[in-house]
Amino acid sequence: MTRSFRIAPSLLSADFARLGDEVHAVIDAGADLVHFDVMDNHYVPNLTVGPLVCEAIRPHASVPIDVHLMVQPVDRIVPDFAKAGATYVSFHPEASSHVDRTIALIRDHGMRPGLVLNPATPTGWLDWTVDKLDLVLLMSVNPGFGGQAFIPGSIDKVRRVRDLLAAAGSDAPIEIDGGIDLNTAADVVAAGASILVAGNAIFGTVDPEAATRALRTAALRSTSPA
Numbered sequence: 001m002t003r004s005f006r007i008a009p010s011l012l013s014a015d016f017a018r019l020g021d022e023v024h025a026v027i028d029a030g031a032d033l034v035h036f037d038v039m040d041n042h043y044v045p046n047l048t049v050g051p052l053v054c055e056a057i058r059p060h061a062s063v064p065i066d067v068h069l070m071v072q073p074v075d076r077i078v079p080d081f082a083k084a085g086a087t088y089v090s091f092h093p094e095a096s097s098h099v100d101r102t103i104a105l106i107r108d109h110g111m112r113p114g115l116v117l118n119p120a121t122p123t124g125w126l127d128w129t130v131d132k133l134d135l136v137l138l139m140s141v142n143p144g145f146g147g148q149a150f151i152p153g154s155i156d157k158v159r160r161v162r163d164l165l166a167a168a169g170s171d172a173p174i175e176i177d178g179g180i181d182l183n184t185a186a187d188v189v190a191a192g193a194s195i196l197v198a199g200n201a202i203f204g205t206v207d208p209e210a211a212t213r214a215l216r217t218a219a220l221r222s223t224s225p226a
């Protein structure tokens with residue numbers, strides 16, 4: 001069965017002193033989205049970047065910017081990402097006091113809402129939200145840091161969410177984030193993931209362009225007839 005997928009390099013592992021060049025390099029290599037990790041040293045024990053940096057890379061990104069909010073609270077930062085040119089904004093439901101309201105807020109600001117489930121977060125969060133989501137982001141590591149090992153049980157979760165989305169008649173893509181590399185890419189695509197986030201596997205190498213192409217080739221193995 002042929003499955004299509006998109007590659008979303010995570011800037012978390014990029015050289016922050018040359019972010020514009022890093023964005024150009026992976027887009028030249030065929031990246032479909034740019035994944036932008038926002039951490040607040042509160043919801044997760046790490047601190048990264050916010051709307052100002054998103055706005056700064058916007059002119060360099062000819063593909064959609066895929067913002068992953070690891071912040072608590074969520075709502076007050078949402079309008080700033082609309083101004084900064086984000087396309088997708090995904091958030092963790094346990095970080096929001098009113099999940100339905102946050103989804104609507106993202107949509108009302110002209111962006112595409114996604115819900116993020118950590119490795120131990122139940123899929124039940126999708127029960128009353130699935131018809132309002134443009135994306136489901138499954139974490140295959142605990143959020144906060146790049147370069148962590150892929151949690152193998154994530155494959156089953158991708159399958160379960162794939163079935164849940166199909167049963168609900170949703171065509172929202174499943175994005176997977178954490179430990180995606182040449183070894184894990186094909187398996188997650190085969191299970192039903194269609195957006196692959198990769199930080200260390202791309203920007204942790206000496207040649208991010210070549211690494212982006214290699215990841216696509218590796219993921220394509222799951223779409224070749226056996």
Ligand code: DX5
Pocket residue numbers: 010011012013035037068141142143144145146147148177178179180197198199200201
């Ligand atoms: C982790 C971030 C990821 C991170 C993934 O909390 O959400 O996007 O960059 O990094 P790798 O691909 O190195 O596991």
Ligand code: ZN
Pocket residue numbers: 010035036037068177197
């Ligand atoms: Zn992320």
